[in-house]
Amino acid sequence: MSEPMIKLLVAALGETMLMVFFSTLVASLLGLILGVILHITRPGQILPLPRVQKTLEMLVNAGRSIPFIILLVAIIPFTRFIVGTSIGTVAAIVPLTVAAIPFMARLVEGTLMEIPSGLMDAAQAMGLRPFQMITKILLPEALPGILNSVTITMITLVNYSAMAGAIGGGGLGDIGIRYGYQRFDATVMLVTVLILILLVQFIQSVGHYLVKKFDHR
Amino acid sequence: MIKLNGIYKKYHSGSSSVSALQNISLHVPAGKIMGIIGASGAGKSTLIRMVNLLERPDQGSVLVDGMNLMHLNREELTEARRKMGMIFQQFHLLSSRTVFGNIALPLELTGHSKKEIKQRVGELLQLVGLEDRAMAYPSELSGGQKQRVAIARALAPSPKVLLCDEATSALDPKTTHSILNLLQKINRKLGLTILLITHEMDVIKTICDEVAILDQGKLIERGSVTSFFSNAATPIAREFINATFHLKIPEEYVARMKSTPCDQSYPLVKLGFTGNTVDKPLISEACRFFNIDISILSADVEYAGGVKFGYLLAELFGTQHQCKAAQQFFIQNNIQLEVLGYVRTND
Numbered sequence: 001m002s003e004p005m006i007k008l009l010v011a012a013l014g015e016t017m018l019m020v021f022f023s024t025l026v027a028s029l030l031g032l033i034l035g036v037i038l039h040i041t042r043p044g045q046i047l048p049l050p051r052v053q054k055t056l057e058m059l060v061n062a063g064r065s066i067p068f069i070i071l072l073v074a075i076i077p078f079t080r081f082i083v084g085t086s087i088g089t090v091a092a093i094v095p096l097t098v099a100a101i102p103f104m105a106r107l108v109e110g111t112l113m114e115i116p117s118g119l120m121d122a123a124q125a126m127g128l129r130p131f132q133m134i135t136k137i138l139l140p141e142a143l144p145g146i147l148n149s150v151t152i153t154m155i156t157l158v159n160y161s162a163m164a165g166a167i168g169g170g171g172l173g174d175i176g177i178r179y180g181y182q183r184f185d186a187t188v189m190l191v192t193v194l195i196l197i198l199l200v201q202f203i204q205s206v207g208h209y210l211v212k213k214f215d216h217r
Numbered sequence: 218m219i220k221l222n223g224i225y226k227k228y229h230s231g232s233s234s235v236s237a238l239q240n241i242s243l244h245v246p247a248g249k250i251m252g253i254i255g256a257s258g259a260g261k262s263t264l265i266r267m268v269n270l271l272e273r274p275d276q277g278s279v280l281v282d283g284m285n286l287m288h289l290n291r292e293e294l295t296e297a298r299r300k301m302g303m304i305f306q307q308f309h310l311l312s313s314r315t316v317f318g319n320i321a322l323p324l325e326l327t328g329h330s331k332k333e334i335k336q337r338v339g340e341l342l343q344l345v346g347l348e349d350r351a352m353a354y355p356s357e358l359s360g361g362q363k364q365r366v367a368i369a370r371a372l373a374p375s376p377k378v379l380l381c382d383e384a385t386s387a388l389d390p391k392t393t394h395s396i397l398n399l400l401q402k403i404n405r406k407l408g409l410t411i412l413l414i415t416h417e418m419d420v421i422k423t424i425c426d427e428v429a430i431l432d433q434g435k436l437i438e439r440g441s442v443t444s445f446f447s448n449a450a451t452p453i454a455r456e457f458i459n460a461t462f463h464l465k466i467p468e469e470y471v472a473r474m475k476s477t478p479c480d481q482s483y484p485l486v487k488l489g490f491t492g493n494t495v496d497k498p499l500i501s502e503a504c505r506f507f508n509i510d511i512s513i514l515s516a517d518v519e520y521a522g523g524v525k526f527g528y529l530l531a532e533l534f535g536t537q538h539q540c541k542a543a544q545q546f547f548i549q550n551n552i553q554l555e556v557l558g559y560v561r562t563n564d
Contacts, residue, residue, distance in 0.1 A: 118309045121271055121305070124298070125269055125302075125380075126303075127295045127323070132326065136322065140314070141311060216354040216356055217312045
């Protein structure tokens with residue numbers, strides 16, 4: 001492999017990491033909030049609001065049903081509104097984040113559902129206010145599950161970021177398609193795939209380590 | 218301290234509705250331990266959850282320490298709940314917090330300083346005997362230790378009332394007794410009023426001052442534990458009392474037993490002692506008066522609430538006439554007598 005090719009791959013790795021890191025950061029935060037709201041507004045939960053729940057439910061389902069490659073181009077006006085441009089690595093972060101929020105929210109909701117309902121009884125009997133139930137019971141108890149959700153979301157975003165090339169976002173996936181697939185360069189294809197595998201392995205290991213560290217169940 | 222008046226609760230599922238509680242009125246005096254016993258599905262859990270309004274009655278009033286909880290708004294109710302402790306069958310500790318953190322939780326709600334919390338948690342750990350486990354996580358504790366942590370957590374805000382929802386039902390008999398001893402200790406030491414629900418008569422017998430029986434959503438009997446054991450009137454009450462005894466006829470006897478008397482056979486009888494039984498050494502009197510011998514196979518007699526009660530399995534050795542007379546004598550002295558069969562002697 002030529003030196004310019006290696007430079008290209010290094011730059012692409014940087015782009016992928018940039019896209020994945022920032023979209024994971026924002027999507028985890030917003031997805032966590034959305035997941036908590038989805039959970040607590042259910043009937044019999046801390047703040048039952050059936051109508052809000054139904055609406056959010058529909059939005060999340062809608063968000064999750066749009067294929068990423070379509071979402072990427074469909075929300076171009078929104079992307080331009082947020083970051084001022086619809087082309088490039090930074091622009092790609094917007095659709096990546098938008099796609100990951102409902103995904104993360106669902107994972108978080110699932111994690112929260114696993115908290116024994118008796119624990120909420122105990123919290124109520126102890127006289128916790130609704131907000132305290134979220135900060136002192138729900139979130140700490142779900143922490144291992146939330147960390148696991150972040151890990152899964154991040155790995156999914158590595159996958160999605162491969163499509164960012166469609167709007168000039170660059171990244172490893174883009175190199176793989178343009179050099180590996182369209183130019184029939186099997187070496188480049190193999191190297192990009194290898195780097196992606198290592199990247200995902202690394203994210204999974206760190207995630208696993210953190211989950212274990214905070215899991216006292 | 219706790220007063221329930223005319224509580225009704227129905228559960229609706231679709232078009233049908235089930236009456237969980239009907240016209241429950243109950244008074245737990247300050248400093249007393251009251252136990253409510255009932256079979257599963259009798260409405261015990263629903264009843265105890267009414268006291269801190271984890272579930273709202275459809276009708277009736279709930280007074281704790283003179284305050285009618287039904288009239289409080291959400292914020293006031295939250296405040297009122299902080300003055301009541303509650304423990305559960307499944308402990309419900311936070312897995313993410315250490316023993317120390319779990320006990321500290323209720324104190325964090327009321328704005329205590331770090332120093333105050335540390336001191337108070339230290340006292341509570343000592344009270345429940347877990348000083349050396351402060352930094353352990355609940356998953357590293359045994360069931361009994363978890364319940365001790367739950368008790369310490371419930372006591373942290375110095376409540377006046379402790380509610381125990383089947384607190385010992387998930388524990389083995391030995392641990393159950395150690396937890397009951399602890400509850401009794403805090404009742405005496407802190408003057409805490411305790412309301413507990415259970416399906417085990419042993420729990421009532423061991424620590425309760427007052428008892429009530431709940432059956433199909435109704436309180437069918439209530440009173441002091443003393444009078445309950447001696448005067449239990451309803452069949453369900455008797456059943457609960459009987460369930461604390463474990464008498465079985467040995468297999469070998471069953472094989473040799475006939476339902477009618479014959480040559481060389483002796484009656485095997487079950488003698489039941491209740492609160493009404495005349496308090497005299499009746500077994501040895503019977504031997505003397507009727508010139509028979511009595512061999513006791515097994516016995517389970519206990520002393521609770523000031524009376525002896527329990528059962529004996531015994532063989533009566535004598536002529537048919539003598540044995541009949543002795544049986545009459547037992548019945549006259551208010552022993553419940555049942556002839557289980559006639560055992561042939563081994564030759």
